[in-house]
Amino acid sequence: LEYTPLQIIEGIVISAYAIGAKQAYIYIRGEFLNGSRIFRNALAAASSRHYLGERILDTDFSLDLVVHRGAGAYICGEETAQLESIEGKRGEPRLKPPFPAIAGLYGLPTVVNNVETLCYVKHIIERGAQWFAKIGPEKSPGPKIMSVSGHVKKPGNYEIPLGIPARELIEEYAGGLLPGRTLKAFQPGGASSAALFVEDLDVAIDFDSLGAKRTMLGSGGFVVMDDTACxxxxxxxxxxxxxxxxxxxxxxxxxxxxxxxxxxxxxxxxxxxxxxxxxxxxxxxxxxxxxxxxxxxxxxxxxxxxxxxxxxxxxxxxxxxxxxxxxxxxxxx
Structure with a gap:
């Protein structure tokens, strides 16, 4: 949102064109004030250059992209609760089926994707599906942004190829633990994921490998806890x-x-x-x-x-x- 908003917009436009959608929404969490401001400015710039709106680049394709600000509810990360929120209702999940692809926003077929997925689109179009498939393991290809926090020297967001071991993410990307500390536990997929432990450091960071450990990759929120953590x-x-x-x-x-x-x-x-x-x-x-x-x-x-x-x-x-x-x-x- 803050550093490459045009990449998101391009991914949305390409995706909308692929499915024949003329209306798109981007749902931005209420706390992301700066990101929302930057994205709105990028949206205005894209519209002024005819990358959005009526007859994009003098073609027959038109797309209206609306920014919808949330109010901070974690539950609105669930796709149907998010649709309810956009419709002006309480952010509560719907009973599925029907799934959004059949009956989504305002009862119409709707595709819901994470912005990280949409950011991949332009690069796959430019470089081809085979290029993307070669990043990471065969069953879980592609890059992933991992948000590393907790007891590490360099907490931050790191883009990794899926399949690298957890040890590499902690020690090489995030700089390792503080001097004199030892690893106690880590969560590979955010608050919803089960903890892993020191003997699991060589597990590959991908969907299948973490699933086999009875945890998950999830959002990529990677939390490290050392021996001082209760x-x-x-x-x-x-x-x-x-x-x-x-x-x-x-x-x-x-x-x-x-x-x-x-x-x-x-x-x-x-x-x-x-x-x-x-x-x-x-x-x-x-x-x-x-x-x-x-x-x-x-x-x-x-x-x-x-x-x-x-x-x-x-x-x-x-x-x-x-x-x-x-x-x-x-x-x-």
Whole structure:
């Protein structure tokens, strides 16, 4: 949005031409104030040069591109909730089928794509599909922007070829951990993904390899946690986030998310019990797979993975009445 907005616009125009669409929308998260301003300026510049609007470049093809600002709801990243938001309704996921390609925005067939996907379009057109397919592994070709945060020397956004090991992303791209620190855990695909650990450093960053590890690539939000991170504290932060971001439409997500967040908060405060641990260990099957969208399924993966790997940390919070570690908050290294 901020550095290559014209690349996004070009991808949208090509994609709209390919499917015969005359109306396009770009949904920009409410917090992206600067990105929205830059994109609107780029949109005006493209329109003034007849790359958008009526009879683009004196052809028979016309396209109107509308910028729609969201209000910050995480749930609107789900495609049908996003369509509801554009229509002026509450951002709540729809029951599928029908899928957007059949009945989407205002009941019309709609294609929904991430801007990262749209940015690839012009390069594939210019260089060919075979060029793109040679980047990364055969089953997961292409580049990926990874947003690395947490306990690393150089947090930031890095474009990588899919298939490189997690170790390379952490050590070579992000500069490694701070001196004297050791790796404890990492999330390869943002808040919704299960944690991986030091023995998983050589896993390839691609969809299939991470799926085989029972986690996912997701949005590419790569979070690194060193030995000063408290897994109970990290779990509390994430469960509280998903509790807050639930749209409330599905009972397992709405009620289950609250129960999980409260139990983890009690444990983190040193007020939990062994019964809380037993409930958390069994609640995964109750919440997962019982909601209209993946947000409800996102509550448990990180918590379940660290509860299995670091049960002693959760037990220590009960025994000591709080966290026994000297913590460095993730993102504040």
């Amino acid at each position: 897994m109970v504290n990290c779990a509390r932060t994430l469960t509280r986030f998903f509790e807050h971001e639930s749209c409330g439409q599905c009972t397992p997500c709405r009620e289950g998310g609250q129960w999980v967040a409260r139990m983890v908060a009690r444990l983190e405060a040193g007020e939990g019990s062994e019964e809380d641990l037993r409930v958390l260990d069994t609640i995964n099957s109750t919440i997962t797979g019982t909601n209209l969208c993946p947000l409800g399924d996102s509550i448990m993966p990180f918590l379940a993975s660290v509860l299995k790997r670091f049960p002693e940390e959760f037990a220590a919070h009960i025994a000591h009445g709080g966290c026994p570690l000297k913590q460095t908050p993730v993102g504040a290294a």
